Amino acid sequence: xxxxPIGARTCLYQTEELDSVLDRMAWQAAGFLATKERxxxxxxxxRGAPLAEMLHTKxxxxxKLSKMGLMNLQIKRYADDLTLLYPxxxxxxxxxxxxxxxxxxxxxxxxxxxxxxxxMLRAVEYLARKRASEIRTVVLVDRGANKLPISVDISGVRxxxxxxxxxxxxxxxxxxxxxxxxxxxxxx
Numbered sequence: 001x002x003x004x005p006i007g008a009r010t011c012l013y014q015t016e017e018l019d020s021v022l023d024r025m026a027w028q029a030a031g032f033l034a035t036k037e038r039x040x041x042x043x044x045x046x047r048g049a050p051l052a053e054m055l056h057t058k059x060x061x062x063x064k065l066s067k068m069g070l071m072n073l074q075i076k077r078y079a080d081d082l083t084l085l086y087p088x089x090x091x092x093x094x095x096x097x098x099x100x101x102x103x104x105x106x107x108x109x110x111x112x113x114x115x116x117x118x119x120m121l122r123a124v125e126y127l128a129r130k131r132a133s134e135i136r137t138v139v140l141v142d143r144g145a146n147k148l149p150i151s152v153d154i155s156g157v158r159x160x161x162x163x164x165x166x167x168x169x170x171x172x173x174x175x176x177x178x179x180x181x182x183x184x185x186x187x188x
Contacts, residue, residue, distance in 0.1 A: 007186035015178040021156040026058035039068040039103040047171040075119045103134040112169040113141045117148035133180035
C-alpha cells in the first residue's frame with residue numbers, strides 16, 4: 001500500500017459512496033426507531049445538521065417513519081481541526097429550546113466526526129437534562145480515538161488514522177461536494 005506524502009490531501013469517500021453509507025446508517029437507525037412513538041433527530045451544528053436532515057429524509061422515505069422532529073444544537077469546540085478554536089466545549093442553547101421537554105422521546109444525535117468525544121458528550125448531557133427517554137449517537141466518521149465515555153451507536157465509517165491527521169467531512173450546503181478527505185499536515 002502506498003501512503004500519500006506528508007502535507008497531502010486524499011479523498012477517501014466521494015458522494016456516491018457516501019450516499020450508500022447514509023443508506024446503511026438510515027437502515028441501522030430504523031432498527032432503533034421503528035417501534036418508537038416520539039422521535040427527535042438532533043444535528044450538531046455545523047456539518048451534523050445537514051447530515052441529520054439527510055437521515056431524516058431517508059428515514060421518512062424508505063422506512064415510513066413520519067413522527068420525527070428535527071432540531072439543531074450549536075456546540076463550540078472543533079478539536080479535529082487541531083487549532084482548537086474554543087478551549088472548553090460550550091453548548092449554546094437556542095432560546096426556543098429553553099422549555100423543551102423530551103420526555104417519552106427517543107433522540108438520535110447526529111454529528112460528522114467523533115474524535116475525542118467532547119462535542120457529543122456535551123450534546124448527550126444537554127439532551128439528558130431535557131429528559132430524553134433514550135439517546136442514540138450517530139456519526140458519519142468515527143476516528144476511534146474517544147477519550148471520554150461516549151460510545152457511538154451508528155457510524156458510517158471508522159477511520160483509524162494518526163492523531164495528527166485531519167479528517168475533513170465536506171457536507172453541502174457548507175461545501176459544494178459531499179466527500180471525506182484525509183489531510184496529512186506538513187511536518188515543520
